[in-house]
Amino acid sequence: MRLPGQLAAAIEVLSDMEARHRPVADALRDWGLAHRFAGSGDRAVIGNLAYDALRKRASLGWRMGGDTPWHLVLGVAMLEWGEAPAALNAAFAEDRHAPPPVPEELLAGLGGRVLSDAPGHVRADLPEWLAPLFEAALGASWVEEAAALAGRPPLDLRVNTLKADRDKVAKQLARFAAQPTPYSPVGLHIPPVEGPRRHPNVQAEEAFQRGRFEVQDEGSQVAAFLSGAKPGEQVLDLCAGAGGKTLALAARMENRGQIYAHDSDRNRLAPIFDRLKRADVRNVQVRPPGPGTLDNLAGQMDRVLVDAPCTGTGIWRRRPDAKWRVTPEALQKRLGEQDAALAQAGAFVKPGGVLTYVTCSMLAAENGERIEAFRAAHPMFQPMPMRDVWSEAMPGAAPPVGTLSDNSALLTPHRAGTDGFFVTCLRRAA
Numbered sequence: 001m002r003l004p005g006q007l008a009a010a011i012e013v014l015s016d017m018e019a020r021h022r023p024v025a026d027a028l029r030d031w032g033l034a035h036r037f038a039g040s041g042d043r044a045v046i047g048n049l050a051y052d053a054l055r056k057r058a059s060l061g062w063r064m065g066g067d068t069p070w071h072l073v074l075g076v077a078m079l080e081w082g083e084a085p086a087a088l089n090a091a092f093a094e095d096r097h098a099p100p101p102v103p104e105e106l107l108a109g110l111g112g113r114v115l116s117d118a119p120g121h122v123r124a125d126l127p128e129w130l131a132p133l134f135e136a137a138l139g140a141s142w143v144e145e146a147a148a149l150a151g152r153p154p155l156d157l158r159v160n161t162l163k164a165d166r167d168k169v170a171k172q173l174a175r176f177a178a179q180p181t182p183y184s185p186v187g188l189h190i191p192p193v194e195g196p197r198r199h200p201n202v203q204a205e206e207a208f209q210r211g212r213f214e215v216q217d218e219g220s221q222v223a224a225f226l227s228g229a230k231p232g233e234q235v236l237d238l239c240a241g242a243g244g245k246t247l248a249l250a251a252r253m254e255n256r257g258q259i260y261a262h263d264s265d266r267n268r269l270a271p272i273f274d275r276l277k278r279a280d281v282r283n284v285q286v287r288p289p290g291p292g293t294l295d296n297l298a299g300q301m302d303r304v305l306v307d308a309p310c311t312g313t314g315i316w317r318r319r320p321d322a323k324w325r326v327t328p329e330a331l332q333k334r335l336g337e338q339d340a341a342l343a344q345a346g347a348f349v350k351p352g353g354v355l356t357y358v359t360c361s362m363l364a365a366e367n368g369e370r371i372e373a374f375r376a377a378h379p380m381f382q383p384m385p386m387r388d389v390w391s392e393a394m395p396g397a398a399p400p401v402g403t404l405s406d407n408s409a410l411l412t413p414h415r416a417g418t419d420g421f422f423v424t425c426l427r428r429a430a
Contacts, residue, residue, distance in 0.1 A: 001042040003083070004091050004098030006196075007073055009035070009042075010049035011099055014069035017050075017321065024050055024321040044198035052076045054320035055150045058122045063113045065106060070099060078102075078110075081195045085110075125150035126323060130313075137364040141414070145362070148414035152192035153317035155199045156418075157213045158221050159186045160279050161251045164212035172207045176200050183397045183416065184221040186251070188213070211278040216244050219314075219411040219418030220360075224248040224305070225393045226409065226423045227356040231256035233302040236294075238262055238345050243272035245307055245358075250281040260301075262287040262294060294348070301348045307358045308338045308370075314360040314420020317413060331365065338366060342374040346381065352430040355381060359422045367422040368408060374426075381426040383407035389425050 001009070009031065017027040028050060032043050053060065053072035060075035061067030077083040085102050092098035115123060121131040124146035135142040157178065159166045166186055170178050173188065181187030193199055202208055202215065224245040229235050231254045237246045240261040249259055261284055263269040269288060276284055287293045311334055316323045342357060349355050357374075359366050375381055386404045400416035403409055408424040 001038060001045075001097075002091070002095060003045075003077075004088075004095035006042060006045045007049065007077060008097055008099045009038070009046045010053070010073045010076075011069045013046060013050050014053060014072065018069070023319075024054060041198075045196040048193075048196055048198065049073050049076050051320055052080055052152070054324065055152070055317070056080070056125050057320075057324060058125045058127075059115055059118065059150075062118050062122045063110065063115060065109060065113070074099070074102060123147060127326070129328065130326070133363050133365065137362055137367075138412075145412055145414045148412065149313070149316040149323075149362075149420065150320070151317060151413065152194075153217070153413075153419065154192050154417070155190040155202065156181065156216060156218045156221075157188040157190070157202065158184065158216040158248055159188065159213050160211055160247070161186055162255060162280050163210065164207070169207055169213050172212075173202065173205065176202070181218045181221075183394060183400070183418075184218045184225070185394070185397065187216075187218045187221055189218065209278070211280055214244065214247060214275070214279070216248065217315075217419045219416065219421040220244055221248055222394065222409075222411060222418070223307075223358045223421045223423050225252060226389055226425065227303055227305045228354060228389065228393055228425070229253055229257075229259075229303050229305075233257045234297075234300060235259045236262065236297060236301045236304045236345075236348050237307070238304060238348070239264075239307045239309065239341060240272065241268045241307065243269075243275050245305060246272065246284060247275060247279050247281060249305070250276075250279070250284055253283060255281065255283045257283055259284045260287050260294070260297060261285070262289070264289050297348050299348065299350050301350055301353055303354045303356065304345045304348050305356045305358065306341050306345045308341045308366075310334050310338065310359040310361040310366050311363065312360055313362045314412070314422075317419065331363070335365060335370065338370045339373060342370065343377070346374070346378050346428075349381075349428045351428055353428050354384070355426045355428065357422075357424050357426070360420060361422060362410070362412065362420045367410070368424075371408075371424055371426070380429040382429065384425040384427050386424070 013027045013031050017024050053076050064071040064075040085107050089101045092101045121128040124143045126146050138145045159169045178188040181189045229249045240246050240263045246261045311326050402415050411418045411421045
C-alpha cells in the first residue's frame with residue numbers, strides 16, 4: 001500500500017471505532033482481518049496514524065478546524081509526520097484509494113492557528129472536563145504533564161534476574177539500541193519510534209521466549225519495587241491482573257517466600273500461568289476468584305500490594321482511545337472500587353506489615369484522597385516516609401525531580417519519562 005491508501009485505511013479504522021463505540025485495537029484488528037492483502041508494514045503505519053490521531057485529538061482538531069477522522073488523520077500526516085500538503089494532494093490525485101484532498105481554504109488557515117493560542121485543555125490534549133482535575137493534582141505544570149501523556153511511549157523491558165542479568169540481555173538486544181533504565185536497576189529502555197516506524201517485536205526474540213525478560217514499563221517496575229518485598233516474606237498481590245508486578249516481585253524475592261496472586265476477574269488473571277512458567281517463577285500461588293479463596297490469608301501477610309482499578313490516565317500514551325471514553329460517572333465508579341479494594345486489602349496485613357497502594361492514575365481523587373478516606377476508617381495504618389521507602393527499595397537511584405512528596409510518589413512521563421504511577425505505603429501498627 002502507498003501512503004494515500006494507508007491514510008484512507010486509518011480514517012476507516014477511526015470511523016469504525018466511533019460508530020461502534022469500541023477500542024481502537026479492536027477496530028484495527030478487524031480491519032486487518034478484512035484486508036488480508038495488507039502486510040505487517042502497512043498495518044504498522046495504519047496503527048501509528050490511528051493512535052497518533054487519538055493521542056492528540058484535541059490539538060490536531062483545533063489546528064485542523066475539525067476533529068472528524070479525516071481531519072485527525074490528515075493532521076497527523078501534515079502536522080506530526082511532516083508530509084507536505086501539496087505533495088499529499090498530488091499523490092491523492094493519482095491513487096483511487098486516497099481520501100478526499102486537502103482543500104485550499106484549510107491549507108490557507110493552518111498557519112494562523114498557533115497552538116500556544118489554544119485553551120489549556122487543547123494544549124494538554126485532554127477532555128475539557130478533566131482540565132480542573134489535572135490542574136488540582138499537578139499544579140502549574142498541569143498542561144505540560146498532560147501533554148506528555150499525548151506522546152508516544154518507549155518500549156521498556158524488565159530483565160528477569162532469576163534467569164539473566166541486565167548486561168547479558170542488553171547484549172542480546174544490542175541491535176535495538178536497548179539502554180539501561182535510569183531508575184529501575186533491572187530495566188532496559190528502547191526509545192519511542194517516530195513517524196510510520198514501529199517498535200521491534202521483542203517477544204519474538206529467543207531471550208524473551210526463554211524467560212530472560214518481560215515487557216514492562218519502568219514506572220510499573222518501580223511501583224512494584226517500592227512495595228519493599230523481601231526474600232522469605234509472605235506477600236499478597238490482590239489485583240494481580242496478568243501478573244506483571246507479581247513476576248517483578250518474585251524475581252526481587254529470589255523465588256523465596258510466598259506470593260499469592262489474586263484478581264477478581266478470571267480472564268485478566270489467565271495469562272499469568274504461562275508467564276510464571278516461562279520466567280521459572282516458583283514462589284507464586286495463583287488464587288483465582290471465588291468464595292473463600294483468600295480466607296486463610298487474613299492477618300497473615302507481611303506485605304499486600306493493591307494495584308487498584310482506575311481510570312488509567314497515567315497510561316494514555318499506550319491507550320489513547322481511553323482518554324476520550326472516560327466520563328465523570330466512570331470516575332465515580334472507580335472511586336468506589338478503590339475504596340473497596342483498600343478495605344479488603346487491609347484485612348490481610350498482619351500487625352507491623354505494609355500495605356502498598358498503586359494506581360496508574362494522575363488524579364488526586366483516585367490517589368491521595370482515597371488514602372485519606374481509608375485511613376480515616378482504619379487509623380491503625382500509618383503512612384511511611386516515601387523518601388525512606390525509595391532509598392531502601394531503589395538504592396543508588398535518585399528519584400526524578402518533583403516525584404516524591406512526604407508520603408507518596410507520583411511518576412509521570414513529564415517528570416520521569418515513565419507511564420503515570422502513584423504509589424504510597426502504609427504500615428499497620430504492631
